[in-house]
Amino acid sequence: AQSVTQLGSHVSVSEGALVLLRCNYSSSVPPYLFWYVQYPNQGLQLLLKYTSAATLVKGINGFEAEFKKSETSFHLTKPSAHMSDAAEYFCAVSVTPNSGYSTLTFGKGTMLLVSP
């Protein structure tokens, strides 16, 4: 079975500072990895996904993540935080078993707080 661990339930940064949200996964087969963002009272919006092509994945709103198999990590970064980045971020893993379909397993989420 797969699992996801997100280190830090809350991360605080100043506007303009580097954003780093940590995600480690566990999977017995090659995984697909996703980062989603959730704004208050809204559903989840996909930021980016890793599907075994390039290990450095660029997403929307200036976010990117690097897949590191040796570290089983998929950390999310953004060089310069904006106030509008304040939201909750979820890392998720998906594997496709022999049954031919897959579901997402999510981490518990990290709330990003951005101060002026």
Next chain:
Amino acid sequence: GAGVSQSPRYKVAKRGQDVALRCDPISGHVSLFWYQQALGQGPEFLTYFQNEAQLDKSGLPSDRFFAERPEGSVSTLKIQRTQQEDSAVYLCASSLGLFGADTQYFGPGTRLTVL
């Protein structure tokens, strides 16, 4: 057809009442998922449909939870005899295909409060 829509957005039920939550996926999407998100937690998988077939219901917490997608499009999640522990946001997602790399598109969710 923009994205995935869900209704109602908010539902308050008295303990013991039955509730029905609706999901309209993106047109043409084969796969439909239901997730439950408790306060302060990540979403947890409930059940999966491939067209009208319910292929996985391993995440349904009890036999009080029932889901259907009779024509392979709209889906309904029904909870019978609601309990306080059922209070959560219920998220619906759809994806075009079947595979792990496919993006799941989420609706805004239904926030269920059981009093």
